[in-house]
Amino acid sequence: MKAVITVIGMDCVGVIAKISSLCSQMNINIEDVTQSIMQDMFCMIMLVDLSKCNVSQAQVREAFAQAGQELKMQVTVTRQEVFSAMHEI
């Protein structure tokens, strides 16, 4: 049960720290991280494993949405199957 967390917005201090500490609190394992700056926008993509997560999906979503608000960045959590369906034949 894997998901992709994306964080997009104006770069600020502590983005990775905040997202990864949330993952740690909810027992979500981070498997891969890429980040880049596109047109002054910070853009991080994190592949995570939710199978040992200790809270419900709704709580995961809520926690990351709240983190997004605090960071003033767009944070999304989308299951990997969505990307596989749309981009793999």
Added chain:
Amino acid sequence: MINTKDILETIEMLTSENLDVRTVTMGISLLDCIDPDPDKACQKIYDKITTKAAHLVEEVDKIAADYGIPIINKRISVTPIAMLLGAAPDADPVQYAKTLDAAAKKVGVNFIGGFGALVHKGFSSGDERLIRSIPRALAETDIVCSSVNIGSTKSGLNMDAVRLMGQVVRDTAEATKDNMCMGAAKLVVFCNAPEDNPFMAGAFHGVGEPDCVIHVGVSGPGAVRAALAKLPKDAPLDQVAELIKKTAFKITRLGQLVANLASQALGVPAGIIDLSLAPTPAIGDSVAHILEGMGLEGCGSCGTTAALAMLNDAVKKGGVMASNHVGGLSGAFIPVSEDDGMIKAATCGSLTLEKLEAMTAVCSVGIDMVVIPGDTTAEVISALIADEAAIGMVNSKTTAVRVIPAIGHKAGDVLDFGGLLGYAPIMPISKYAPDVFIHRGGRVPAPMQALKN
């Protein structure tokens, strides 16, 4: 890991380009609810719907939350109720409509479709009673939708039904005139109606369908428009078509994923994916804006029909490969009140009813969500239905009419239905009387299937 560009493209589609799964619709057969006693029949209907769809909303909402896919509507389609009425000659059809309304509200869906009849060749015993009860049924219920099929390529047009439906559309608007004539927005008149359509107001569960099935309707005009915006202005049209196909493929794969998940979660077979570009009044989620993005100054200008034909075809070509089974209406919808660009085009006058009619020859449905003056006669509405049905009959495609006579309003006024149904200005319609033609009744014979010129 999937590449960064693909991930960001999907996130962009889902967050800022209004990509969503428009509807998960559960089709439920009511053939086993037929009973000569209307009270017993209604109890069976209520029980069957509330059992089969008991977890529909909950499971679909869970899929949306778990996967991060917006799923907008949960709906139910049922066997055309006229088929149940045949066995109950003394029943009041409105009782059945109220039962559907109550059952749908109990399970929490947005709409329930199937209060309708299939009369393309003639009326069987329950059909005419049901049709005559539609104005009252739609006025006395909230989320029931009605559709009547009055013609097909194989059987021609039932002009007695066409005449009757003109009056029924008008009476339905009259019966709901204190509520923006809303009844007429929930009533569709079809030619070649599909039996597996997940979209309202025309959804019903055909007799060839299984007992219970899940259909999914996708959306995504905003995603197609955004993709087109990245093409240079001088890109040839085959590149435009290719881009639309690729985008439609991705959109449809999302729908197929949801269909598989919903089918698994509910233990109900997956039916079809409806490959439609269904617009909403939200800014940017517009089919008209796609046409304008192809290079037209305003939707409705010369060139609109050609652009729409290409769009419609490319959406199908992209979607067919992305899904296991295709069905429903599948194509680009052009509902005026539900499309921000269409609303603007109709308001500024670049889009007229006559041009819309031409567009329906190449799009997926027909004259949809068009508000016409309140003094339009029943005969004119019947004649509009006949014109539209003739286009569908001759071209072997589905066409439909969903017009809202704005009772008590004059040209220039705006009707606001709210939500996905949107708002629209009143569009002028020819006032020349087709009365003698419509009053003839009878049937228009089925057209030639060869010598096609």
